[in-house]
Amino acid sequence: MKQIFLLFIYFVCAQVVCAQAKLTEAQMQEMYYGMIPEINHNTLAYRAAVIQTILGEANYFASRLKLPTPHPIQMRDIKMEYTWVAAPWINVIRETNDTHDPVSIFGSNIYNSDIPREARLRALKIGADGTIETTNFFFSVYHGRLAEVMRISEHGTERYARDLDQLVGKTSLINEAQAHQLATQWLAAVNVDVAALEKQKWTVNQLHYLPQGATNTVALPLYYVDFAWKHYHYDPKTSNLKDMDEPSVRVEILGTTKELQDISIHDGTFSSRSLLLITNALDLARMHDPPAKKLASLPSAPSNSLNKAQELEDLEILLMLKNELESLPPGRTNSPDEKQQQQMLLEVRKRLESSPFMQTNSSSPNVR
DSSP states (O other), X not given: XXXXXXXXXXXXXXXXXXXHHTOOHHHHHHIIIIIHHHHOOOOHHHHHHHHHHHHHXXXXXXXXXXXXXXXXXXXXXXXXXXXXXXXXXXXXXXOSSSSOOBSSTTGGGTTOXXXXXXXXXXXXXXXXXXXXXXXXXXXXXXXXXXEEEEEEEETTEETTTTOGGGGTTOOOSOOHHHHHHHHHHHHHHTTBOHHHHHTSOEEEEEEEEOOXXXXXXXXXXXXXXXXXXXXXXXXXXXXXXXXXXXXXXXXXXXTTTTEXXXXXXXXGGGBOSOOOBOTTHXXXXXXXXXXXXXXXXXXXXXXXXXXXXXXXXXXXXXXXXXXXXXXSOOSXXXXXXXXXXXXXXXXXXXXXXXXXXXXXXXTSOOOX
């Protein structure tokens, strides 16, 4: 069912591209049946590279924003069961003009079958796109840029989102002006063009909430600092969506502690951070996933293990990552991507060595 849903998403995205770019029949055939099938494989190797790329950017933001999280965040801090990576074709970097052609040296000829397909595929720029979670933060990267950092209390849930009553009556240590000042300081720290943002419409609002059993709303110490509001119009003849206004950049602050709750950068043009590109995406997408390891023969975890099934699942993921990373051709270019893969391999090996399953089994496979 999930595969059918993803295929539907790819089809819709491709249709949008075709409509915007006004592709010819031959170009659409080349895109649908030539290029997409070649590159759109969300392999383990590709996912591993994207996760490592997201981790690097998450560490930059965590350091610059002084987030209460391990420094640096390492692979062992990521909840692997909650990671998500989008397939390569969805993340092709496109022009911002009316054609929305993929950014490449071939321009509008990217779907020209007279040019060798391999050359056109390798000219594509693929941005990282996915999410990772730690115990208390969620990081999202979209089309090669970090789009959101959210403090969470549990998987997918912003801190206090389900416990707003706990904030009723709490004193805020900041006012709206101070909330704006904090927001601009944090945005500047992560290379957002604050001067450009402040030329646009911006607002500061405090959350108003109706407590359980109450008849009047109260102001909670949660502040939303929104910049560069945009109006989105939807034609009622073609869409069920209603017109809406959304900020391009939003910062949410917890007034009781002056801590960052959430930072969302929906419009990447305000950021001067370099795009997070997966430069060897085509090679990674062509790699075959190794067969899943059968772990039934592994010994039981130590008695103090809280979740044996989860540890087994984590170990299986690590073994698969190790096999895939070790299969990459070594020593070819000494490129940043290759160094990144080697760094990830070392981290995976460390996690395997620290696994209670591996430590208690003398016949465990050699992780060196």
